[in-house]
Amino acid sequence: MASSRDRQRQLARAKLDRQTARRTAHARRRRQIRAGVAGGIALLVIIVGALWMGGVFDKKPTPPAAIGDCTWQPNTAPTVKDVGTPPTTGMAKAGVAPTVITTNLGAISAELDVAKAPCAAESFRYLASKKYFDNTACHRLSQEQMFVLQCGSHNAEGTGEPGYTYATENLPQAPVPDPAASASPSPAVTYPAGTIALVNKGANTNGGQFMIFYKDTPASPAYAIVGKVTKGLELITKAAEAGAVNASGAKVNDGKPKNDIIIQTLTVAKPTESAT
The missing domain is CATH 2.40.100.10 (Cyclophilin-like)
Structure with a gap:
């Protein structure tokens, strides 16, 4: 039959194992997040670079039609x-x-x-x-x-x-109509x-x-x-x-x-x- 001291050692070891497992899981999640962020940044850099190479940022907005121009x-x-x-x-x-x-x-x-x-x-x-x-x-x-x-x-x-x-x-x-003449023509x-x-x-x-x-x-x-x-x-x-x-x-x-x-x-x- 296990002594009280052995029982305490088993509980302490189990607690240490749980802590180690949690730290390992946290570390794995941090590595996954950092990898995802790095991948997103790399993708964004690629997209921006492609747009820049395509001259998108060099294009000027089309000016509006000048006042007085005609529409047909x-x-x-x-x-x-x-x-x-x-x-x-x-x-x-x-x-x-x-x-x-x-x-x-x-x-x-x-x-x-x-x-x-x-x-x-x-x-x-x-x-x-x-x-x-x-x-x-x-x-x-x-x-x-x-x-x-x-x-x-x-x-x-x-x-x-x-x-x-x-x-x-x-x-x-057109002349201003006379308000006093209610039945006046247009x-x-x-x-x-x-x-x-x-x-x-x-x-x-x-x-x-x-x-x-x-x-x-x-x-x-x-x-x-x-x-x-x-x-x-x-x-x-x-x-x-x-x-x-x-x-x-x-x-x-x-x-x-x-x-x-x-x-x-x-x-x-x-x-x-x-x-x-």
């Missing part, structure tokens, strides 16, 4: 004529662009206001360079409320447009004779169609002004005297010009200072 939105209507889109940057933003609209009635000179409507002027320049307006009929003459000749529809039906639209610029400033502005304005189907839907006011006209301030006629407005005024007709040939106040008005060519020159 796709026009998916079935009646579009795809001639591409103008550039989004680099367009002129100052001065006026001399423009000549050569018609079967004679030449009409105009100025596009590049400073106030740079995107509209750029669209005109681009479409003119693609001969988009050449040999197209001005399809609408209005002699009722609005005194305008409308042109720029490539199919002469009022639905022909290029394959893009763009935002509205240079709207005329404020109107006067478009002076000779004004060239864009035709739209709602806000920011400008395309290739435009209208020339041949008389001072009070109208809604919804039409962006792109320029003005400087010479030849009398050609339109004289053509308006013949009136407009509908599809049956009957005289109307708003319809197709009775006497055809054809744009043979439209050219836009580089911007210069206004001569008027």
Whole structure:
């Protein structure tokens, strides 16, 4: 039978064995952690090195578009004529662009206001360079409320447009409505004779169609002004005297010009200072 002293020696040995086992296990875990950390660091160094070799850290962020640059939105209507889109940057933003609209009635000179409507002027320049307006009929003459000749529809039906639209610029400033007049009509502005304005189907839907006011006209301030006629407005005024007709040939106040008005060519020159 084991003595009390032997029993104590056995317990002390067992305690020492447990302590040794715990220290061994702790040491093993520390070695595993250190190995894992070292492996992670090595992997990170490899990844960073690969990215650096690939030039990732040398790439500069793409600068945002400059203020005033133009955005051309796709026009998916079935009646579009795809001639591409103008550039989004680099367009002129100052001065006026001399423009000549050569018609079967004679030449009409105009100025596009590049400073106030740079995107509209750029669209005109681009479409003119693609001969988009050449040999197209001005399809609408209005002699009722609005005194305008409308042109720029490539199919002469009022639905022909290029394959893009763009935002509205240079709207005329509407007068402040009188708060005391509860039933007053919507404020109107006067478009002076000779004004060239864009035709739209709602806000920011400008395309290739435009209208020339041949008389001072009070109208809604919804039409962006792109320029003005400087010479030849009398050609339109004289053509308006013949009136407009509908599809049956009957005289109307708003319809197709009775006497055809054809744009043979439209050219836009580089911007210069206004001569008027």
